[in-house]
Amino acid sequence: MSSNDLNYKHTPVLLKEAVKELKVKKNGKYIDCNLGGGGHTKAILGKGALVLGLDVDTNAISFCKQKFVAEIKEERLFIVQKNFLYIDRAVKSIGWNSGEIDGILYDLGLSMYQFKGAKKGFSFNDETKLDMRMNNELQVTAEDLLRVLSEKQLANLFYEYGGEVQSKAFAKAIKSFVKEKDAKCEPILAKDVAQLIKNTSKYKSSRVHPATRVFQALRIAVNSELDNLQGSLERAIELLKPNARLVIITFHSLEYAISKNLEESPALNLIKIVKPSDEEIKENISSRSATMHVYEKV
Numbered sequence: 001m002s003s004n005d006l007n008y009k010h011t012p013v014l015l016k017e018a019v020k021e022l023k024v025k026k027n028g029k030y031i032d033c034n035l036g037g038g039g040h041t042k043a044i045l046g047k048g049a050l051v052l053g054l055d056v057d058t059n060a061i062s063f064c065k066q067k068f069v070a071e072i073k074e075e076r077l078f079i080v081q082k083n084f085l086y087i088d089r090a091v092k093s094i095g096w097n098s099g100e101i102d103g104i105l106y107d108l109g110l111s112m113y114q115f116k117g118a119k120k121g122f123s124f125n126d127e128t129k130l131d132m133r134m135n136n137e138l139q140v141t142a143e144d145l146l147r148v149l150s151e152k153q154l155a156n157l158f159y160e161y162g163g164e165v166q167s168k169a170f171a172k173a174i175k176s177f178v179k180e181k182d183a184k185c186e187p188i189l190a191k192d193v194a195q196l197i198k199n200t201s202k203y204k205s206s207r208v209h210p211a212t213r214v215f216q217a218l219r220i221a222v223n224s225e226l227d228n229l230q231g232s233l234e235r236a237i238e239l240l241k242p243n244a245r246l247v248i249i250t251f252h253s254l255e256y257a258i259s260k261n262l263e264e265s266p267a268l269n270l271i272k273i274v275k276p277s278d279e280e281i282k283e284n285i286s287s288r289s290a291t292m293h294v295y296e297k298v
């Protein structure tokens with residue numbers, strides 16, 4: 001993919017606020033755990049700092065490798081395709097050391113490109129298989145989960161990871177739909193599952209699409225999002241210098257809970273919690289559910 005590929009669209013959320021709270025210093029060492037389209041990384045580099053950028057998504061990696069050719073050549077930016085769970089290994093792989101990192105940023109979730117352009121079944125209109133893997137090397141897709149999990153297990157998943165109160169009804173409808181599709185050897189498309197949930201839901205005219213919570217739950221499960229975040233944050237704290245900043249932008253309540261839980265960590269002080277301004281929400285509606293926790297290593 002070329003960096004001019006207009007399909008790779010993503011508007012960074014809380015951009016100015018994140019860079020300010022990271023207290024970016026010239027020649028300081030920063031880690032962007034969610035490189036995506038490189039929006040935050042660009043702003044950090046713009047302050048004269050060095051950045052290690054991680055992402056699991058091949059498209060994000062190749063897009064940024066082209067976007068930042070000069071910075072990579074000058075060894076100001078190091079791009080590593082790795083799950084942020086292995087943040088410590090990524091740091092080692094570029095010759096940086098634990099305890100010398102000046103700031104770490106998480107901007108969780110999906111880029112707009114993944115959501116709209118990648119056709120991986122993240123979007124309710126996708127006429128493609130319900131895949132939902134951010135990393136193509138993962139073995140299990142959302143379609144596989146719908147087939148392999150029992151009705152009860154699916155209902156639990158929708159409830160636990162999506163807070164879906166109609167989880168049982170949705171799991172029942174989905175299992176019978178999957179059975180029909182399997183009998184005809186047909187794939188399970190994202191748009192069909194979204195429509196099925198809409199038809200089954202008691203709240204057809206709700207402001208958010210009735211399939212929002214089920215899609216969120218499947219995405220979290222396929223990508224082990226909560227375990228990755230929990231494990232990564234523990235390692236990230238170790239990597240930071242004293243007084244260095246840890247900035248985490250979350251988009252749903254389960255990520256938020258993990259991020260908030262760090263308030264209990266004896267290694268960190270909570271500095272502040274930041275929400276997008278009304279102006280940002282007006283310009284970029286995807287920012288509306290964002291919350292940014294700012295911590296400082298003691």
Ligand SMILES: C[S@@+](CC[C@H](N)C(=O)[O-])C[C@H]1O[C@@H](n2cnc3c(N)ncnc32)[C@H](O)[C@@H]1O
Binds near residue numbers: 035040083108
């Ligand atoms: C919201 S986007 C980041 C956007 C980026 N900050 C920007 O300004 O363009 C989130 C990115 O994190 C990546 N991602 C999600 N989970 C990850 C993980 N466990 N390890 C590494 N990257 C991950 C996704 O592939 C996606 O590209």
